[in-house]
Amino acid sequence: MSLEALHIQSVRCIETLDLKADHQWNWLIGANGAGKSSVLEAIHLLGTGQTWRHGFRHVQREGDDAYLVSAHLPDHFLALRRRGDEREIRYDGEPLGSAWQLLDILPLQSLHDDNSHFVSGTAEDRRRVLDWGIYYADRYYGTVFRQYRRALLQRNAWLKSDHNHGRQPWDDAVIVAGEDIQQRRQAHLAAVQPEVVTLWERWSGSLTGLSLHLHSGWKEGMALGDCLLRDHEQDREAGYTHSGPHRANLAFRIRGKPAPDILSRGQLRVLGLAYRLAQVKILKRAGLPLPTILIDDFAAELDASARDWWVNELDLLGVQIFAAVTTARQIPATVGGSHFCLAAGQLEKETAS
Numbered sequence: 380m381s382l383e384a385l386h387i388q389s390v391r392c393i394e395t396l397d398l399k400a401d402h403q404w405n406w407l408i409g410a411n412g413a414g415k416s417s418v419l420e421a422i423h424l425l426g427t428g429q430t431w432r433h434g435f436r437h438v439q440r441e442g443d444d445a446y447l448v449s450a451h452l453p454d455h456f457l458a459l460r461r462r463g464d465e466r467e468i469r470y471d472g473e474p475l476g477s478a479w480q481l482l483d484i485l486p487l488q489s490l491h492d493d494n495s496h497f498v499s500g501t502a503e504d505r506r507r508v509l510d511w512g513i514y515y516a517d518r519y520y521g522t523v524f525r526q527y528r529r530a531l532l533q534r535n536a537w538l539k540s541d542h543n544h545g546r547q548p549w550d551d552a553v554i555v556a557g558e559d560i561q562q563r564r565q566a567h568l569a570a571v572q573p574e575v576v577t578l579w580e581r582w583s584g585s586l587t588g589l590s591l592h593l594h595s596g597w598k599e600g601m602a603l604g605d606c607l608l609r610d611h612e613q614d615r616e617a618g619y620t621h622s623g624p625h626r627a628n629l630a631f632r633i634r635g636k637p638a639p640d641i642l643s644r645g646q647l648r649v650l651g652l653a654y655r656l657a658q659v660k661i662l663k664r665a666g667l668p669l670p671t672i673l674i675d676d677f678a679a680e681l682d683a684s685a686r687d688w689w690v691n692e693l694d695l696l697g698v699q700i701f702a703a704v705t706t707a708r709q710i711p712a713t714v715g716g717s718h719f720c721l722a723a724g725q726l727e728k729e730t731a732s
């Protein structure tokens with residue numbers, strides 16, 4: 380589902396801002412500090428209920444005591460308002476029970492510093508990106524994921540308690556959901572990998588031999604249940620669970636070597652982008668709803684040919700995109716859409732081509 384119109388009130392440097400969105404390309408153009416990321420952050424808030432970098436208190440414009448983001452979606456209206464610790468989300472005027480529902484109402488793929496560079500980031504960064512794709516491609520993943528998270532939290536609470544002797548009551552739930560998560564991750568990766576390799580080789584040419592490897596988060600060749608038994612004392616002493624899919628890692632290798640060891644920063648960003656594009660391609664092929672893509676600092680570390688490659692690939696997907704650039708010169712000439720020129724948190728000029 381794409382955004383048709385957006386209203387932002389009191390988010391970071393933005394007092395009020397309204398824009399009518401293009402169904403595909405939306406370029407946010409402005410100098411450093413103009414408010415481009417603030418617009419992206421507002422959309423991210425609306426689609427996830429979460430900030431992407433800053434705490435909620437910093438998202439709210441200094442001096443104001445509440446913020447509001449709302450959007451017209453095709454046939455629907457979505458609004459999120461926050462005042463202090465109270466948050467209210469309404470969909471077509473009705474209160475929404477849980478922020479989880481936002482993920483299906485307004486699917487977003489957010490590319491900011493952390494998950495644009497996730498190939499060389501932390502294992503947690505990569506898990507988050509991996510899980511994003513599976514959530515939208517596999518309709519049961521969200522349920523299994525929440526079951527696992529709940530069971531893991533309970534198990535860790537039990538490990539920290541004074542009664543943590545004998546049989547561990549949460550093991551069965553952790554094992555069943557944990558093994559299920561690993562199988563679904565593997566199946567998803569088997570579908571994504573050929574797409575990533577094709578996209579990567581189309582751009583990089585000679586840098587062949589890309590492979591993706593998923594480490595389950597527990598000892599290879601062992602069942603999760605056996606690992607939990609093996610780790611029993613260690614888990615009890617530490618008060619948390621050492622093995623499980625919450626410790627999984629996704630590794631990118633080029634001809635057997637870790638990609639972060641041999642690729643430049645620009646090449647790593649392109650590899651990360653190839654992975655994110657592949658995730659959307661999988662959804663498109665399956666006829667599933669496609670996300671709106673938010674891109675902070677579109678041009679960062681990319682030369683003109685990498686920018687052209689990315690824009691062409693995104694164009695083929697036909698999704699809605701909001702991308703931030705510091706000058707219109709960073710926008711490849713082949714692409715149209717709407718240009719929103721920002722300065723000091725205000726929309727100065729809006730042009731459509």
Ligand SMILES: Nc1ncnc2c1ncn2[C@@H]1O[C@H](COP(=O)(O)OP(=O)(O)OP(=O)(O)O)[C@@H](O)[C@H]1O
Binds near residue numbers: 409
């Ligand atoms: N809570 C807040 N209240 C008011 N202003 C804020 C708040 N948080 C950040 N700002 C201001 O908002 C501006 C940052 O805006 P933003 O990050 O959207 O800029 P940008 O256009 O994305 O810049 P860049 O190109 O450097 O990434 C800064 O001038 C900052 O001081």
